[in-house]
Amino acid sequence: YPPERVRNFSIIAHVDHGKSTLADRLLELTGTIQKGHGQPQYLDKLQVERERGITVKAQTATMFYRHITASQDSDAPKYLLNLIDTPGHVDFSYEVSRSLAACQGALLVVDAAQGVQAQTIANFYLAFESNLSIIPVINKIDQPTADPDNVKDQLKRLFDIDPSEALLTSAKTGKGLEQVLPAVIERIPSPPGKCDSPVRMLLLDSYYDEYKGVICHVAVVDGALRKGDKIASAATGRSYEVLDVGIMHPELTPTGVLYTGQVGYVISGMRSTKEARIGDTLHQAKITVEPLPGFKPAKHMVFSGLYPADGSDFEALSHAIEKLTCNDASVSVTKETSNALGMGFRCGFLGLLHMDVFHQRLEQEYGAQVISTIPTVPYIFEYGDGSKVQVENPAALASNPGKRVTACWEPTVIATIIIPSEYVGPVIMLCSERRGEQLEYTFIDAQRALLKYQLPLKEIIVDFYNELKGITSGYATFDYEDSEYQQSDLVKMDILLNGQPVDAMSTIVHNQKAQRVGKELVEKLKKFIERQMFEITIQAAIGSKVIARET
Ligand code: GDP
């Protein structure tokens, strides 16, 4: 397949709008998987993905499709299509942008009844900024409340998409699906790249397989990659021999070669995924090449301590975390020790759902019992001597008692919220109570409003989404992107039991909220601690000043 007959595309959408179902249908339509294989959402392989019905890890599959146009008969040329399914959830936009780097186009799926939602907007801009050709797909037209014309108006108003470009489909009944692949072939450009240059490819993803070792997913940008070739990593300088190469069809299928523009897998004797850095350029060994533009490195925005529920299980937890991070390199891990919980780990995550999913996988896939501490965000503190430190563990601030804090900064996000207009009032209240600053307030159609706020990240990582869902009867959709650090009046609050600080419960709070947060925390703790024969004082303190107390 020369590049002219290759198309690389992904499917992007708000969660639940039908990406994975549409992917299934396209795989069936091309005979890549059997119809009724008994496992819906074929590409969602992880147990957590099946349980939660969400896609966490982007998966790729290659399909072959004969493109028949009016002037051609059954000799019509066959095309090689690489479909890259992407997660739609806020936390995984890192995975989304990674997938998009290997594509020239994207299907933007929008639910015909729900219309454009918060993640539709975020995903559209990711694709738009990557210069992808975007094919709008209005899905679920079989629903009684479907209103495709309204969705077309929204797409025009928000993204300047011509209504005539939209495909109307039902991934459930199959209606309209026959238009999708012809549109992919006709509207998405073939991959650029020089066929006769030395091989150069982008490392999209890697994972560890017990039998095969490290498996890398790659997009071949220039040249061809053959079994037996010697390749090198631009990041580490190490070289490898290609032991196996092929496509995901949808299982690993050896082909012996990948040509310019193709997406597939490579096995090359790498021993650990640490050697396979996502975003790295792999190229023909013994020559120097211009590395491809990599990805934005994953930014850890939420940190939490993870401790074995039973202190003696430290080794088991350590082993489980090591195995899991082999397949999820986006988690950062450092050892830490707490006087209350013993030895454990401080882990950094892309967001709250990411943290939850990691936690759940630890328990389900590795049988680890885990206690996690209150999540926190990376703050920056400046001391009197001008030094600045990033604080990922509030307890760690205590180790600098001699140093005076002169300034602090906290990360903020730009949040996009879409709601039916009757909920605008309560949502504005919630955002201002969370120290948010309004940036935008517009209507996307007659019933729906779009609000944009700049909010401190700390304010949205605990309970924000639940409260937002609660006050809007479940109608609000929410997405956010990282924004700048903002100077803020922050203090460290300790919790003391009988005068002894419990390091695992220290938090960093905004000065004006400290009193209330402290009061709520000690009240909660009082209910939580069983009645004792003797008196226990529970105190919240800032430095040596007690701000709340229960007995
Ligand atoms: P994703 O989160 O975007 O991957 O969405 P899924 O593919 O997991 O679909 C979410 C839900 O919508 C599932 O229950 C699907 O069965 C359902 N669904 C998908 N496509 C259609 C459709 O065209 N019509 C109807 N009525 N339901 C659909």
Ligand code: MG
């Ligand atoms: Mg999905």
